Amino acid sequence: MNQGDEKTLLLSDKHVAAELASLMPSEDFVHRADAYDALEELARRGYRAVILTHPYPEFAALVQAIRRLQPAAATFAMCSPGGEANLRLLGLKELDDYFIYPPSRAELERALHPGRPGVPPAGAAPERADLAPQEIVQLVEAANSVADLAEQVQRLVGKWTGLNVRWAGANEDPGGGEELLLLDGDPPSVLVTDKPGQLAPGLRRKLQTLQILLGPVAGQARRTETLHRLAITDYLTGAYNRRYFYRFTDQLLGRAQSQRSRVTLLLFDIDDFKRYNDAYSHAAGDQILREATALMRQVTREHDIVARIGGDEFAVLFWDAEPPRRPDSQHPQEAFALAGRFVDALAKHEFDSLGPEAKGVLTISGGLATFPWDGNTCRELLRHADGALHQAKESGKNAIYLVGRGPINQALQ
């Protein structure tokens, strides 16, 4: 037997490697995370066995390559409970067997040391650390967004462990706490508990099972988030799109009716926008729209909604997230002030595509309509705000008009 023939090569991520090493501390595992590193290692010396986790890209070809290099080594795959069906579909004759992760010590012993005295016979009760089907369903249902998924995972782990657990940045100092799970993302996060060393081995294995499931479920959550964002935003400016604006406004007005809160709609467009498009090119026009959107976002509050509903036409919803409308309340002064701030910011802004000499040249005209005084539905508010916008245009542009009250600066006096 050659040097290395007693060893088992493990091709997996580091979490799986740590789990198997803790299950079988006397086993001589050589760990590689990269498939090509594993192939090079297999070419260097003989191995008694190879265990590789499924799925790796081009899994069947990888198994064949391993067999080519180590035809006599026992070759095993290891997959998550959810991956078993796919692995069986591959119908790989080159594999000696496969394990469902996490395997029990007895399963590994039987596979790696068949016939060794003291190895439990096949059929002995497995020591699985699987999640309950209902728990898997809860995770999949939470995969609408990474935030929902993280919340569900935190709830689940808190329930299992009875400990206070929280998400922290992956680069954050855990400060004596223990990291339990990693959630890949941008940036990645880790689930930590401030009471390290409290988990029983069975619970640790359950967490490792959850870690494996978390990869594909978090991937699904990220894809769903991306699709949702693409469906509700405008590609050019990143503002919300018309469809989202209508849907959100109707929902918001329904809430405002029941909570007696205020909603103010600003409808505005850029004065003589076509002229900029013609004089400076459509690319310059697009850049103006993007910068105007960014400016509006800077002056509004986080919960206010900025939407592009036409070519150069924008709608902004100012709404009260918290306090209810008092019977004696007036037009929402704060929303008017925010609209005024936007006009000021626009006048001071130096648009990249127009050059410094054009500072202050670009202006907007707008109309402001407020629920409940000017309308009860999105369409009513839009109609009235549009009327005010036309008044602003007819009066010489570069102004924001309140419905029935003239320019904003006069109305506020």
Add this chain to the structure above:
Amino acid sequence: MIVSEPWFLEAEVNPSRQKRVVALIGPGAHQPELPDAVEGVCCTSGYEAAAELLVAPASALLVDLGRITRSHVRLLDIAGRVGVPVVAFGAISATLNGATLATVRLVSAENVSAALAEVLSAAGVYEPSERDLADRPTPAGPQPPAERLTRAELDALIEENQ
């Protein structure tokens, strides 16, 4: 099971003297013509091609660059380390850069056989006969540069292809 040192750790082996070409090409792709004395090993995955390079000496690796996805860039690195010259054809993907392709001989698909013959001939594995030379078709269209591309030329070519 491997019963001796792997071939690439043995000092006396000169991989260029072996009459064996490993080819990583897509399933159903046209297989290049090889001289009778040269064994061709066709693979459809980078893993299999790497195993073939590691399991026994080869005189060349022929690669369809379309098969070199992000997971398989390491194949070119392994070929370099075991001293096997790489002849490559096909579209250059965004995964590949000038550094990755610095030691790769890039040819058009029509010129694969001729390039392989040159590599094998340079390695002393194969001596083209006068008849071979006479029979070799003259490829139509622009020819690839005879010398190795400079790094700047290679980067320009990659940019053009992306």
